[in-house]
Amino acid sequence: MKLEHYPHHPWKIIEEGWNPDNVEASESIFSLGNGAMGQRANFEEHYSGPTFQGSYVGGVYYPDKTKVGWWKNGYPEYFAKVLNAPNWIGIDLKINGVVFDLNTVKAVKAYRRELDMQNGLYTRAFTAELENGLELSLESQRFLSLARPELGVIQYSITANQEVNVEISPYVDAGISNQDSNWDDQFWAIDAVEAQAAQAYIEAQTLKTAFSVGTFMASSLFEAQEALALEGAAFQTDKKAGTTYQHQLAAGKTLSLLKLGGYVSSRKHEKTALKAAAQTVLDDAKNLSFSALLAEQNEAWAAVWKSADITIEGDVKAQQAIRFNIFQLNQTYTGEDAGLNIGPKGFTGEKYGGSTYWDTEAYCIPFYMATKNQKVARNLLTYRYLQLDRAIENAGKLGFTKGAALYPMVTMNGEECHNEWEITFEEIHRNSAIAFAIFNYTRYTGDLSYISEMGLEVLIGISRFWAQRASFSAAKNQYVILGVTGPNEYENNVNNNWYTNYSAQWCLRYTAEQIEQLRSTAPEEAARIEAKTNFSEAELEQWNKTAEQMYLPEDAALGVVLQQDGFLDKEMVKVADLDPKERPINQHWSWDRILRSPYIKQADVLQGMYFFEDQFDLDTLERNFDFYEPFTVHESSLSPCVHAIMASKLNKNEQAYAFYLRTSRLDLDDYNAEVEEGLHITSMAGTWMSIVEGFAGMRVIDGQLSFEPNLPEAWEGLSFKINFRDTIYTLQLTQGRFCCTVDNEADCSVVVRGEKHRFTGSIELSV
């Protein structure tokens, strides 16, 4: 795909012109989701060209048997992965008896896709030239209802320049496969296939995990917006069911099919009641027109944008990008279900198994916390609390004891899925991100109740892990953490990764503080948790001692911390001095060459300095930024955002803006040449952070919202909303001006450039 394939527009993603080579990329870009289900922008009608079919039901996964070359003790037996679910969008179309297929028509004109991010409506339209001068115009409009999470809606309209016979067959189909299957296993068993007049239903169950999913549809036909009293013929095979309509369509008239469909799953309903649940969804919607359903959709999305929108004046490219990111994050996760989480590709592809990574804690929680509400953020924390037992089991498999918890690198249900020893067993810093998220949530919301209700148990499990995982070096007379992989996955099995050691030290101290604090503020609660976790005073002493004596590698001469022991033994050639033909290095170099190089995949030391920024003075931050960034290749989508935020803080404005563009338009401009596999959902939250924490310099300090605005030169204005402790703050920044408005009449205060300002309603300042 070419860079800048999709023209800039503040609210829309548009594709114009037919190019079969771009079908799979656009299937990703125009993906729809409503938190409960997702759908790649596959064509409804048959398409014989290359396509990547994807329909996904949130939380429904399959444990695929692990595939490795060489087994290592401790590897998980399964890799839980997202499932391509039965297809509900399909519409077979025959014109004058011939199957319609965009891949084989004589010509395609006026081909256009459009995604309206204001309401999540996706439209595809084109005119196809068939034999004998016949031209067929088709418009398909589709959305997944935010108001009705089990419902999707398609309006599929056909117009021809000659009278034609139209055979149109909406269907549901369980004859699908997963591209990402280790052993070409079947993932689904089909339990029922049923068709009647204008409805069809398939019930299928995932093998092993036994999730039952009902895929359903109902259809009706209209001509010139009048309902047609046309009897469809039900049909079914062992995997597919639907309705076939025959209609003689006059030249210039428009035939429209309204198809309602979607999924009901056993995650939400009794298995025996699935079919009835599907019928209820259809019955509730069937008397509503497409317009009426769309009106609900408009309203639901308007509510999302109300607290989440960001406007950028003077830079439509940046504007489109940030809206695309916010839109996708809201398509992926709505925050109502503590059993769901945010997969790196959301509902837009199969890669990375649709599973949960530390991305959620490090990148996504700040976004959902500020643009939705405290409850949504709490649900994301609760997800990990509910999986604490599994994290303890996981640590047990690696030899840890007494309630030590190691959260998985990749998971669906709390069990570890991943199977590269250098990641699975060694990328243990993920534990710290989970503790940090608890701290970050508390800092932002002021809600201390989570600590005593759930958080402290998680923190104790994590700190027990660190206390066991750190070992005492007699040679150094300090505690060391050997054999780890840091956030920079271009180093494996290193000793004393600074980020890991520092964050472990922080976890131990933070947990100890929380225990002490709870003992003084709610002694009964503290006693309950200590009893439940068999906590002993000796542990507290050991934690304090381990934290106190934690070894943190540094180089005094350079005035920087060291990414790991021995980092300075490498050949320190900066990224700028590499041959551009050799980049990205992960596509050009053998793995060992990458490992012994100084190149950094994503923020590592700087990830720590970002998390724990308040513990370092500005000079230290700058020395470390200036030392490490030049060795960073940013070959993870999670890299540029952290650098954008730090660059903003350090007044490196051009750099900050360059990082922002790279992170925000990663998928739209397909920097990594892989967008056809799906979108980089979790890094989109990093884009939001780049603006809010970067250019607006927002922090929460001592319970106060604080700002250090630093707008990119190109931007005339930036505005965004923040839900901070149940008040919606609207921030409007222009070059030199700061304006903040709240949605209530209470006394408020903000800190701007270190100075506290009290106000009611609104405040405007020069900055």
Added chain:
Amino acid sequence: MKLEHYPHHPWKIIEEGWNPDNVEASESIFSLGNGAMGQRANFEEHYSGPTFQGSYVGGVYYPDKTKVGWWKNGYPEYFAKVLNAPNWIGIDLKINGVVFDLNTVKAVKAYRRELDMQNGLYTRAFTAELENGLELSLESQRFLSLARPELGVIQYSITANQEVNVEISPYVDAGISNQDSNWDDQFWAIDAVEAQAAQAYIEAQTLKTAFSVGTFMASSLFEAQEALALEGAAFQTDKKAGTTYQHQLAAGKTLSLLKLGGYVSSRKHEKTALKAAAQTVLDDAKNLSFSALLAEQNEAWAAVWKSADITIEGDVKAQQAIRFNIFQLNQTYTGEDAGLNIGPKGFTGEKYGGSTYWDTEAYCIPFYMATKNQKVARNLLTYRYLQLDRAIENAGKLGFTKGAALYPMVTMNGEECHNEWEITFEEIHRNSAIAFAIFNYTRYTGDLSYISEMGLEVLIGISRFWAQRASFSAAKNQYVILGVTGPNEYENNVNNNWYTNYSAQWCLRYTAEQIEQLRSTAPEEAARIEAKTNFSEAELEQWNKTAEQMYLPEDAALGVVLQQDGFLDKEMVKVADLDPKERPINQHWSWDRILRSPYIKQADVLQGMYFFEDQFDLDTLERNFDFYEPFTVHESSLSPCVHAIMASKLNKNEQAYAFYLRTSRLDLDDYNAEVEEGLHITSMAGTWMSIVEGFAGMRVIDGQLSFEPNLPEAWEGLSFKINFRDTIYTLQLTQGRFCCTVDNEADCSVVVRGEKHRFTGSIELSV
């Protein structure tokens, strides 16, 4: 299998008593081989119990598609592996119309297997109780002819206590599979299946590699040693062909089937001439009786033992063990084919793909060099020379240039097969072992011609690799080698593994010396090689500089070298203090726990001190041995021998003897509980080294054989033969006495305990 399942006997391996649980282990222990082919001790007749079928043709392999969980740049696409070849030993047997099957008979009595190591004759005998008081006695004798490398011989004899109808059907069968197959691919395509009267032939071709193999047989029947004029009926299916004989056998009479069979392959014959070649093998042998063929076999093995036998007086357990090791090494490799090498499991199983490892250079060459002759050792060196181009290609795939050669970790044809990054890309010390073998060969044989004819090109390729792989550390102001795995595979991706750095330094210096020497002794040869390899003076300078400034980690306070940077940061708990229930750690601990422990799988620092012993004083050797051995878990079969040799040198006699027993009886006593997978062939050469270099303290110093005898207390005497520069030395050591006899009348000398003794014929000394 129980330890000490096989009773002690100086020349035989014996199993007595029927136990189906032991079938697969004994199939390994009683394996036969003649260098050209191998055969596990599978039963000839049908057996429905658990069995691991294995028939192997030397040098015939299949490139199985690589299986990995996560692909890394640089991984090879294929893993070449040994193939289970069509079966030539099979004999179907029906008694009174019922298939005979040891797994289903009423009882088995007097079951006995015996392997006579003096002549490689394997005998299996038993009496089986069938229905109605019928007892059937069966004796099968089998050998693979050392004199006729394409021929195997079976005499299969049946006696019953009642008159019985015997239907006996010798066959060849290509309906076989490989247990070790990544994707359950077919490995063979069958080209021809033919049966006629008493002969059968199958021609099959390996897929991808297109080796053609003809599997053939001929049979004849005898009663009471008289040939029976019995017409067999030829039969064939699409995969199997043979001859069926019907015979009414009187009570107490013995029916014997003589089956000749084996393989001809396209490695030795034109494909179109394969069938004719098979016929020639049969025609040459068919007029010889079993006894006559066995007489040849006796003679051929006598010649092997003449220069390879070791006798140990007073310790039958040790005696049996060393003969088993010598026997297996000679079954595996006869030294006549520079295209063959020594797989870690020889012809006894599939694991490790039957491929070549650095085991050959580090462990096997000394054995073959001393017990066979210079030509055999040279063939093993030539094997690598012939693969130099592939080693250069292999280095190229990892980003090295200008003729740098990285020999593969695992190979059949010179291409790398293995696919664990920490091994494939990082266990690069294998390059040094290949250079060391050239040095060792030259030191032992005095043959300098190999250097100029082949060796120097190999050395230049290897040194070019080291010069590029070492990088300059500005921090240390020295050359470092980052990101390696040493011989101790319980450490991965470490920096500055002492063994790797030291051996790289040695390679660079040794290559430079050889160039300088050749320039002065044979300037034309030197010029030819320099031109062929595009060698430049600047390289020589770089090599000298890199060697000069090579960083070698050490701890001055402890007076030891460091296995790698940071080794002393580990929790230094000795192996003796581990809970025995947790051993072997590779079966009880997760991989990350092993990696961050101090435990050593096999000699690492000590491997270097063994290779380069003369460069260290005795105190240094002892300090390092005393420091590292207590952290060594010896979980590689290659570990104990090096420690036995060093312990002998350091007068730690009890330790040396304990190591010897562990290495020599590894398979017979099944220390690793895995003998059913095959035997540990390459470590058997280490056993021989333990005796010759360990207890006899043999070295070659300045072209002189030198000895430092140090017999285990339990041993009354030790004698062995050495072919040193075309003289056979017979060494006879008893406690306090040293006797050496040579097989010619030339003036000889040996150094004993540092003192040189000249003699003719024989010398006896007190020691």
